Amino acid sequence: GFAPFTKNTEGSTCEAIMFFEAFGTHFMEQVNGKYVITLDKEKAIEAILFYKRLMQYAPPGANDMGHSERIAAFSDGKVFSMFQWPGIIPTHENEDESLVAGKIIYTAPPAGPARRAAVRGCxxxxxxxxxxxxxxxxxxxxxxxxxxxxxxxxxxxxxxxxxxxxxxxxxxxxxPWYQGMAESGLFAVSRPNRVTYYPEISEKIKVNWLAAVTGAVDPETAVDNMISQVQELLDKYEK
Structure with missing residues (x-):
């Protein structure tokens, strides 16, 4: 099984960015000192469709999983894999709270069609x-x-x-999970968080990503909305 991030949290933005990168497209880049959207729509849709396939192997309630639900599912042995924040790992390794303590392997995320990708913190x-x-x-x-x-x-x-x-x-x-973190760092990318309005960018990314992966809207519509809504923010702030 797989434990997805499907609640409105920063983790959802991270997974969106990570999957876009793994499928070969950057969401944003700086050009002449200003951010511009560089997301390849076709590759973004492919990333969403793949994530939706992974969700077929998630436990019941997969459309409403945040930190607590993911932690519980993994620590109870109901899923065998997920992308996790390093600060939460000690919970999984606590024998008083986890059935899988001492049985976990930590690695960098597996490669997508284009590359391996992880996401740095901020x-x-x-x-x-x-x-x-x-x-x-x-x-x-x-x-x-x-x-x-x-x-x-x-x-x-x-x-x-x-x-x-x-x-x-x-x-x-x-x-021992530090080794997996070090390996992940070799493939890590940044979120577009060097701007003061990053929380607004993150909100637009994750809301539309979640709408697509949970089936609320089709992937093409979600990507179109994501691009247009973030572009509105760039038009507002990148003057």
Whole structure:
């Protein structure tokens, strides 16, 4: 079985972007400093149709699955595969909460017709323009992202992002899924989240993606709506 993301969450946007990429099309790209939609409609429809086929192997209630439903289905052994957020993995490996603890294999997503693709997160360290301590803030950011600080944080339960930490033998002994994360990073793509209005873009992507994969509208209509609605946002903000 397969555990899809079918509730209105950021996970749905991530899966849409990931499947588009796996089928060979980028949703958006920057051209001369501005975002433009570059989604290939035919490939996007193929991605949606494939996702719908995967949903045939999902458990009952597949059209209404968010984080909690996916976690429960996988931890109860009702599905054998899904794409998961690293921060949730310890729940699956907790023997008090999961029937599959210690039995899970972690890998990068399998390849689509065009490529393998995973999606990066969007947590960042930022310095406000109004800051009066820019140099000190930058120094702190460098320290926080250092190997030594990262290893200490990982030992205290925070998920690392550095490859040298994800492949650290001591950390892998405790968190073997880090190897799968490191592998996924080789194929990871970004969401178009470098703009302040990204939440609005995400909403248009996931609402139309979900409408298509759950059968509320046909894939072609969903892709047309997705493109036109995001284009309206670009026309509004990318001036």
């Amino acid at each position: 947590w960042i360290l930022g310095i406000p323009k109004a800051s009066k301590n820019v140099e000190a803030a930058a120094e702190f950011a460098y320290w926080l992202n250092s190997h030594d600080a990262g290893k200490k944080l990982a030992e205290d339960g925070m998920t690392p992002v550095r490859t040298d930490l994800l492949t650290d033998p001591e950390l892998l002994a405790k968190s």
